[in-house]
Amino acid sequence: MKLNEAAVFKWVVIVGIAAAAVIAVTLLTRPLVGSLLGLVLVIAGCIYGYRWIEQRWRELGAKKSGS
Amino acid sequence: MESATVAVGHDHADHHHGPPEANQSSRIDRQTLGILLFIVSEVMLFGAFFASYFFLRVVVDPPSWPPHPYELPVAVAGMNTAILVSSSFTIHYALESIRRGNRTGLKLGLVATWLLGATFLFIQINEYVHLGFSARDLSFGSIFYSLTGLHGAHVFVGLMLLSFATIRAFRGHFGPEEKDHLGVEVPGIYWHFVDIMWLVVFVTVYVL
Numbered sequence: 052m053k054l055n056e057a058a059v060f061k062w063v064v065i066v067g068i069a070a071a072a073v074i075a076v077t078l079l080t081r082p083l084v085g086s087l088l089g090l091v092l093v094i095a096g097c098i099y100g101y102r103w104i105e106q107r108w109r110e111l112g113a114k115k116s117g118s
Numbered sequence: 119m120e121s122a123t124v125a126v127g128h129d130h131a132d133h134h135h136g137p138p139e140a141n142q143s144s145r146i147d148r149q150t151l152g153i154l155l156f157i158v159s160e161v162m163l164f165g166a167f168f169a170s171y172f173f174l175r176v177v178v179d180p181p182s183w184p185p186h187p188y189e190l191p192v193a194v195a196g197m198n199t200a201i202l203v204s205s206s207f208t209i210h211y212a213l214e215s216i217r218r219g220n221r222t223g224l225k226l227g228l229v230a231t232w233l234l235g236a237t238f239l240f241i242q243i244n245e246y247v248h249l250g251f252s253a254r255d256l257s258f259g260s261i262f263y264s265l266t267g268l269h270g271a272h273v274f275v276g277l278m279l280l281s282f283a284t285i286r287a288f289r290g291h292f293g294p295e296e297k298d299h300l301g302v303e304v305p306g307i308y309w310h311f312v313d314i315m316w317l318v319v320f321v322t323v324y325v326l
Contacts (some may be wrong), residue, residue, distance in 0.1 A: 054146055054154065055296075056306040060210045063310050067203055070317040074325050082326045089321065111146060 054107055062100075069096065147297075153304045157311045160272070164315055166183040167268055171261050171322065180256070185258050188251050195324045198241045201315065202273075205234035206252060206313045209280075209306045221287070224302070228284040231309065235277050242270050262323065269319050272312045279305035 069092045092093030142148045175183055184190055212227025246263075253263035283302045286292065292299040 054150060054215050056210070056303050059307050059310040060206065063203070063206045063313050065319050066314045067272065070321050073321050077325050086326050089326070 054111070058107070065096070147300070148178075149300045149304050150307070153307050157308070160311065160315075164268065164318075167261075167265050168318075168322065171265060174257050174261055180258070183258070184262075185256055188255070188258065188270050190262075190324050191245055191249075192324050194241065194245055195320055198245075199320045201241070202238045202313055202316050204312055205238070206310055207232045208234060209309050213299070213302055213306050216292050216299045217294055221290070224286050224292060224299075225284070228280060228287050228302070232280045232284055233276060234275055235280065235309075239273050239277065241271060242266065242273075265319055265323060269312070269316055272315065274306065276309050276312045279308060 069089075073085050073089045073092065076088050140148075142151075145180075146154075174180075208227050208230040209325050212224050212231065215221075215223025215227055251259045253259050253267075286301055292302055296303075
């Protein structure tokens, strides 16, 4: 997979789903609970995003050296 | 040996005119790398504004947020969020179309994205007019207008980029090859970034 618009679009969908979850939890409970869920999702997103970037970068490097 | 090097140097000088070729990453084209680095710097800029927002809200800790008697039009902003999120789908459709060689789909997707972005900006300006408070009213007013205004400025820049891409699309500039539609790809990546940032701004400012 390349680092292009299609890859970034997937992040729009991921962040959209995460935002919808935070909004739902906030409306069903209290803003504090929604904030905590948002914080957990941001931390999880940062870890996942770091691994994603690292993997893509490695793939791009391997593809270049293989060609 | 020395004469051979000089000879090669002369030969090279005879064939190459102008400055030497700029070095570039072997893993990613320079346009995509440029927009990604730009986005990283933009994330830091938004991060500074979010830091101010959370400082005012958590550390200063006013009795209520938004401070009484101010209210934020959550429903209107929610509708605006739906408009902006849908514009990410239309720009993605435009790019998928040109990857398959469908120029009509590219034009349709770009025009739809531009219209959705302009609608978002129009609704936001209309919201500012009817809010009932200004950037001078308390720190809440300042940070509200700073965060949403910063984002609005980014939408405006995105619309300018989309305008150029749309004009070029109607003049038949883009093709299915990856290198032939970078002029849509780069604004597309920027537009997705603007969309993601709005989701964060909306949830933080209007919902939480």
